[in-house]
Each structure stands twice: as C-alpha cells, then as structure tokens.
Amino acid sequence: xxxxxxxxxxxxxxxxxxxxxxxxxxxxxxxxxxxxxxxxxxxxxxxxxxxxxxxxxxxxxxxxxxxxxxxxxxxxxxxxxxxxxxxxxxxxxxxxxxxxxxxxxxxxxxxxxxxxxxxxxxxxxxxxxxxxxxxxxxxxxxxxxxxxxxxxxxxxxxxxxxxxxxxxxxxxxxxxxxxxxxxxxxxxxxxxxxxxxxxxxxxxxxxxxxxxxxxxxxxxxxxxxxxxxxxxxxxxxxxxxxxxxxxxxxxxxxxxxxxxxxxxxxxxxxxxxxxxxxxxxxxxxxxxxxxxxxxxxxxxxxxxxxxxxxxxxxxxxxxxxxxxxxxxxxxxxxxxxxxxxxxxxxxxxxxxxxxxxxxx
Amino acid sequence: xxxxxxxxxxxxxxxxxxxxxxxxxxxxxxxxxxxxxxxxxxxxxxxxxxxxxxxxxxxxxxxxxxxxxxxxxxxxxxxxxxxxxxxxxxxxxxxxxxxxxxxxxxxxxxxxxxxxxxxxxxxxxxxxxxxxxxxxxxxxxxxxxxxxxxxxxxxxxxxxxxxxxxxxxxxxxxxxxxxxxxxxxxxxxxxxxxxxxxxxxxxxxxxxxxxxxxxxxxxxxxxxxxxxxxxxxxxxxxxxxxxxxxxxxxxxxxxxxxxxxxxxxxxxxxxxxxxxxxxxxxxxxxxxxxxxxxxxxxxxxxxxxxxxxxxxxxxxxxxxxxxxxxxxxxxxxxxxxxxxxxxxxxxxxxxxxxxxxxxx
Numbered sequence: 001x002x003x004x005x006x007x008x009x010x011x012x013x014x015x016x017x018x019x020x021x022x023x024x025x026x027x028x029x030x031x032x033x034x035x036x037x038x039x040x041x042x043x044x045x046x047x048x049x050x051x052x053x054x055x056x057x058x059x060x061x062x063x064x065x066x067x068x069x070x071x072x073x074x075x076x077x078x079x080x081x082x083x084x085x086x087x088x089x090x091x092x093x094x095x096x097x098x099x100x101x102x103x104x105x106x107x108x109x110x111x112x113x114x115x116x117x118x119x120x121x122x123x124x125x126x127x128x129x130x131x132x133x134x135x136x137x138x139x140x141x142x143x144x145x146x147x148x149x150x151x152x153x154x155x156x157x158x159x160x161x162x163x164x165x166x167x168x169x170x171x172x173x174x175x176x177x178x179x180x181x182x183x184x185x186x187x188x189x190x191x192x193x194x195x196x197x198x199x200x201x202x203x204x205x206x207x208x209x210x211x212x213x214x215x216x217x218x219x220x221x222x223x224x225x226x227x228x229x230x231x232x233x234x235x236x237x238x239x240x241x242x243x244x245x246x247x248x249x250x251x252x253x254x255x256x257x258x259x260x261x262x263x264x265x266x267x268x269x270x271x272x273x274x275x276x277x278x279x280x281x282x283x284x285x286x287x288x289x290x291x292x293x294x295x296x297x298x299x300x301x302x303x304x305x306x307x308x309x310x311x312x313x314x315x316x317x318x319x320x321x322x323x324x325x326x327x328x329x330x331x332x333x334x335x336x337x338x339x340x341x342x343x344x345x346x347x348x349x350x351x352x353x354x355x356x357x358x359x360x
Numbered sequence: 361x362x363x364x365x366x367x368x369x370x371x372x373x374x375x376x377x378x379x380x381x382x383x384x385x386x387x388x389x390x391x392x393x394x395x396x397x398x399x400x401x402x403x404x405x406x407x408x409x410x411x412x413x414x415x416x417x418x419x420x421x422x423x424x425x426x427x428x429x430x431x432x433x434x435x436x437x438x439x440x441x442x443x444x445x446x447x448x449x450x451x452x453x454x455x456x457x458x459x460x461x462x463x464x465x466x467x468x469x470x471x472x473x474x475x476x477x478x479x480x481x482x483x484x485x486x487x488x489x490x491x492x493x494x495x496x497x498x499x500x501x502x503x504x505x506x507x508x509x510x511x512x513x514x515x516x517x518x519x520x521x522x523x524x525x526x527x528x529x530x531x532x533x534x535x536x537x538x539x540x541x542x543x544x545x546x547x548x549x550x551x552x553x554x555x556x557x558x559x560x561x562x563x564x565x566x567x568x569x570x571x572x573x574x575x576x577x578x579x580x581x582x583x584x585x586x587x588x589x590x591x592x593x594x595x596x597x598x599x600x601x602x603x604x605x606x607x608x609x610x611x612x613x614x615x616x617x618x619x620x621x622x623x624x625x626x627x628x629x630x631x632x633x634x635x636x637x638x639x640x641x642x643x644x645x646x647x648x649x650x651x652x653x654x655x656x657x658x659x660x661x662x663x664x665x666x667x668x669x670x671x672x673x674x675x676x677x678x679x680x681x682x683x684x685x686x687x688x689x690x691x692x693x694x695x696x697x698x699x700x701x702x703x704x705x706x707x708x709x710x711x712x713x714x715x716x717x718x719x720x
Contacts, residue, residue, distance in 0.1 A: 138565065177560070180555055180559045181563065182568065182571065190630050191629060192545055192603065193637040194635075194636045195603055198602060202533070204537075204541060206478055206529070206542075207542075211541050213577065214549050214573070214574050215545070215636065215637045215640070230626065243607075248604070250600070266590065270547075277556075278579070280564065281565055305679070309665050322683070
C-alpha cells in the first residue's frame with residue numbers, strides 16, 4: 001500500500017486518536033513522529049508501533065494535534081509557530097471555538113485546516129488505539145477562510161489514507177451538526193443512566209437490551225465531554241430546548257391521559273421517533289446500505305460456528321457482519337449474518353440444502 | 361429434552377411473543393394450541409411450527425395470553441371463564457392496570473398469575489418469532505394475592521422450559537421497575553430521534569455509532585408503546601420528572617457556563633451517567649458476567665474468519681460472543697471475541713504464537 005501523505009507526520013498527543021492515526025500511517029510506511037507531554041504515554045504509543053520520537057532535525061510536512069479540546073487552540077498555535085511550513089490539523093470534536101481562539105490570537109491560518117474524525121470508543125488512551133479506527137468512517141475536513149487549497153488537499157489525503165470518507169464542512173455547520181447527532185445524544189444518555197441511581201437494585205435487575213443500548217455512551221469520559229459540551233454550548237442548548245419542550249408535552253399528556261389530545265401527543269412523539277431514526281445513514285457513516293439479515297441456529301458446541309462460516313465461504317457469499325447470540329441456558333446459539341440483499345436468496349437456499357436451521 | 365410443562369398449552373395471540381413461545385414449547389414436545397383472532401396470522405404461526413389449531417375437545421392445562429396490553433385483561437377474563445381449570449398467564453409489559461381491571465370485573469384470580477418476559481425485538485409479528493427468544497432472559501412472574509401456589513409453580517416452570525430465569529415480582533414493583541429500565545428509555549430514545557426531524561440532511565450524515573445505539577429502540581411500534589406508556593403513566597411520569605429536572609439543570613448550566621456551579625452541574629450529570637450505566641446487570645439479564653474482549657485483525661478475505669474460529673476451537677476456548685467489524689474501505693476486518701476472563705491469557709498467548717494479529 002502506498003500513501004497519499006508524503007513527508008514526516010508529527011502527531012501531538014498520544015491518546016486514542018493520536019495513537020490510532022500513528023498506527024495507521026506507520027502501517028502505510030509513512031514516517032510518523034509521536035509527541036506527548038507525558039513521556040510514559042509517548043513511550044507506550046511508540047512501543048505499540050504508532051511512530052518514533054522527534055529529533056531536532058525533523059521538519060514535519062504535516063502536524064496533527066490530538067490533545068483535549070480545551071488546549072487544542074493553544075497547541076495548534078504553538079505548532080504553527082514551530083513548523084511554519086507544515087500543514088496543521090487537529091481532531092477536536094468542536095471546531096468553531098477553536099477557530100475563534102486562533103483568530104483572536106492573530107495566528108496565521110493559511111496552513112491550518114480543522115478535522116473531526118467521526119470515530120471513537122468509550123475507552124480512551126494509547127492502549128485502545130487501533131490502526132483501523134477510522135476505516136469507513138466520516139472524516140470532517142473543516143477549512144477556514146484563510147486555508148490554502150494545498151492545505152485542504154493535504155488533510156483530505158490524510159483522511160483517505162486512514163480509510164475515511166472526507167467531507168468538507170465549515171466549523172459552524174460542523175458544530176450545529178454534532179450538537180444534534182452527537183452532543184445531545186451523549187447528554188441524554190447520561191441523564192437516562194442517571195435515573196438508575198434513584199432506582200432499587202432489584203428494579204435494575206429487570207434491565208433488558210434497550211436501556212443497555214440507550215446508555216452505552218454514558219460510560220464515556222466526563223472530563224472530555226465537559227469540554228466538548230461547554231465549547232459547543234450554544235448549539236447544544238438549541239437542540240436540548242427542542243427536546244425539552246417535547247418532553248414537557250409528553251409529561252403533560254401522561255399526567256392526564258384522558259384529556260383531549262393527550263393520546264395523540266404521546267403517539268406523535270413515538271411516531272416522530274420512528275421517522276427520526278429512519279433518517280440516520282447506514283452503519284459506515286455514509287449512505288445507508290441495507291443488508292439482509294439471516295439467522296442460523298447452531299448447536300452450541302465447539303467447531304459449529306467455524307463449520308458454518310467455512311460453508312458460507314464455500315457458497316461464495318461475503319459476510320458483511322456477523323453476530324453470535326449465545327444462549328447460556330439453552331443448547332443452541334443464534335448466528336446473525338448480514339449479507340448484501342442480492343446474495344440472500346442463494347445463501348438461504350444453499351444453507352437450507354446443507355441442513356442448517358434458519359430462523360425468522 | 362423433556363419439559364416441566366404438562367398437558368396442552370393454549371396460546372392466545374400469535375404475534376412475536378405468542379409465536380416464539382409456541383415454537384419453543386413445540387420443540388420440547390409440548391402440545392401447543394395457537395389461537396389468533398386473525399385466521400391468516402393463526403395459520404402463519406401454525407405453518408411456522410408454533411402449534412396446532414384448537415378443537416372443541418381441547419382442555420388446555422395452561423393458557424398464555426399474548427395480545428396487546430389494552431385488551432389483555434378482557435382476554436384473560438374470557439379465558440378464565442372458558443377454561444376454569446387452566447392456569448392462565450399473560451405476557452403484557454404492564455401488570456398493575458391489568459390486575460386492577462380483573463379485580464374490578466370480579467374475576468376469580470386463583471388460577472391467574474401475570475408474566476412479563478424481558479425479551480423482544482423491534483420487529484413484531486409471527487414471522488419474527490424465534491424459539492429461543494426467551495433463552496437467558498429474565499421472566500417476571502407476577503402473582504396476585506389470590507394466586508394459588510400451584511398456579512405460580514406452573515408459570516415458573518413455563519419460564520424455565522423457555523430457558524428464562526424466573527423472578528417473582530409483584531405487579532406494583534414490576535411497573536415501578538420497568539418505568540425506569542424500559543419505558544422511560546423508550547420515550548427518551550423516541551424524543552432523541554425526533555430531534556433529527558428538525559435537522560438538515562447534511563448534518564445527519566455526520567451521525568456515528570452513538571446516536572444509532574441511543575435511538576435503536578425508537579424504531580419500535582408506536583401503537584404498542586402508546587398502550588404501554590398510558591397503562592403505566594403514573595410510574596413513567598415520576599421517572600420522567602426526575603429526568604426533566606436534571607435536564608433543566610444542565611440546560612441552565614450550558615446557557616451560562618461561566619456562572620458559579622455551572623461546570624460542576626454538567627460534570628456531575630456526566631459522572632452520574634457513568635455511575636448509572638455501571639449499575640446495569642450483564643447481558644443476559646441476571647448477574648453481570650464480565651467477559652474479556654479480545655480483538656483480532658484478520659485479512660478481509662473468504663475463509664479467514666472460519667480459520668480463526670477453527671483455531672480458537674482447537675485451543676479449546678469457548679466463545680461467549682463474537683462480533684465482526686467490517687471495514688469497507690480497508691483490506692482488514694476486526695473480530696471481537698468475548699471469552700470468560702480466566703480463558704483470556706491462554707487465548708492471547710495461543711493466538712499470538714499462531715501469528716494472529718491482536719489489537720488493543
């Protein structure tokens with residue numbers, strides 16, 4: 001594999017994102033320099049293969065700032081000043097406030113283009129880094145009025161090298177978008193999870209998959225999210241107020257379900273939820289791909305899953321996703337395989353003729 | 361396999377739950393009768409193998425009412441009157457209102473014990489039925505003051521036959537519990553998804569996995585959920601008001617992040633979310649089992665996954681869960697396998713020595 005990115009790439013901050021970028025670029029043969037204010041973190045990332053330490057001779061062609069949002073503008077300014085010929089980008093989840101800070105500090109922004117890869121994990125840190133964290137994800141490229149065409153191109157190439165789909169979005173549009181698709185869902189998940197603190201332990205034992213999914217991201221780092229939410233507070237408040245007014249309406253309706261209009265208020269909220277979720281793009285962040293889901297019941301014994309996958313391989317169908325649902329109290333497991341819709345009839349026919357039990 | 365359940369079991373209502381129960385009991389060799397007010401739905405469920413049609417001679421030992429919540433009490437009363445010797449249960453997601461209706465109708469409740477299996481899917485209908493829908497799930501058994509010990513035992517045996525863990529909970533305690541672990545998360549997911557209706561299409565294109573998870577259940581059936589929410593409105597409103605007051609606090613803090621106490625209000629909401637999500641039980645609804653997660657990077661070519669699973673089988677480790685993350689833009693796939701913590705060191709050492717690439 002060859003990279004579009006040329007020259008040395010300096011990564012500042014070896015957390016989850018910095019380390020992941022370093023791993024991916026190193027794999028492509030790019031010369032990666034990793035710098036972290038913590039020598040231990042820097043060594044760890046280098047040990048993982050994310051890159052090498054900086055030398056005084058290094059003149060990076062590209063600098064990627066991967067530090068927490070509240071210090072991002074400062075570090076960008078410092079890097080622009082230290083490496084005036086390098087293209088500088090960052091990966092912070094908020095873009096407008098950083099740009100405003102840079103402008104008011106009078107920084108020369110020709111070589112600066114913001115980024116926001118729409119990828120992450122609940123677990124942070126170098127140890128969670130993954131070379132393919134960005135593969136198939138959307139990478140927001142956010143130029144400012146001064147950004148040179150060359151700098152924009154360089155950051156777009158970087159996104160492509162990492163396997164992402166790059167999308168140009170202004171800082172302002174970005175922050176409005178992430179308020180609704182990321183920041184409000186994060187806060188709502190935290191508030192939903194918080195209601196569990198008032199509940200009896202026995203009540204929580206009845207929890208099923210629904211609340212687990214709706215609160216998964218509530219396990220994210222509060223320090224990071226405090227920075228993100230405060231930096232984008234104006235946009236977040238707009239969406240939260242919309243949410244709040246609908247919540248208020250539903251509470252009123254539930255308080256008196258026999259009042260005229262109450263049932264339609266509740267019903268509309270639920271139907272609007274159906275419509276809203278249908279607007280989400282497909283799994284990989286770009287246009288939706290609707291996979292066909294086939295469920296196969298297998299005996300829960302060693303080798304069965306491997307045998308199934310070997311036969312699917314023989315049939316010549318490519319699996320897009322696979323999920324094993326283990327049933328601890330029963331002697332069977334359910335394997336959900338997703339395939340392209342056009343492959344479904346063949347796979348169903350072949351598996352059935354090979355005596356696999358299909359469900360659903 | 362033999363069943364604890366004896367005699368014929370009559371299932372009224374051949375939707376997702378009724379059909380799934382019928383499939384599971386039929387597999388155990390139980391004589392299952394399936395009845396649905398829609399002849400087409402009834403035939404479909406019978407075709408799937410959920411049971412047979414009722415004859416005039418049938419005297420079921422057990423009746424399971426699997427109809428929508430708003431008609432459940434009426435159908436229970438009718439079944440108790442038609443089959444006075446049978447134990448009657450239902451599977452509705454709300455329990456108090458049904459019990460109140462039955463009591464005020466003066467129904468003899470000795471043979472009635474409510475149920476609520478904590479299992480379901482976003483997709484309803486007979487066609488979505490699965491014999492192992494209840495395997496490893498919690499099955500709430502909810503006796504009333506009049507329920508006979510024999511009736512309670514019979515419903516608990518039914519839950520065990522279906523692979524569930526039965527838990528005795530009063531109607532009142534049940535409804536308080538599901539308000540917090542199920543009904544409020546459902547409504548919150550719907551309201552979160554609704555905010556997307558006001559957003560630009562381009563903004564929604566930036567959606568990542570977080571909002572997909574938090575809104576997955578917003579795709580559920582509004583008709584069903586309108587019934588559930590109105591039937592449990594008192595408990596739901598209590599939790600929603602708690603949620604609302606915390607939301608109000610966070611909105612106030614975000615409106616003026618420099619006011620004293622604002623940052624701690626936001627930070628506490630996020631930290632409380634961490635604590636809340638940590639209180640959730642493990643995947644299978646009973647006590648939490650913490651699996652160790654091992655991520656293996658494989659070449660995205662046919663047969664690789666099968667080869668990996670074959671080798672894991674050779675190593676002798678049992679997989680609890682498996683997830684394939686396909687990276688469309690890259691040449692690799694990530695396989696996440698969950699194993700019991702004690703199996704992790706062996707598996708890591710063996711896979712590494714067999715040249716598999718472990719990540720994270």
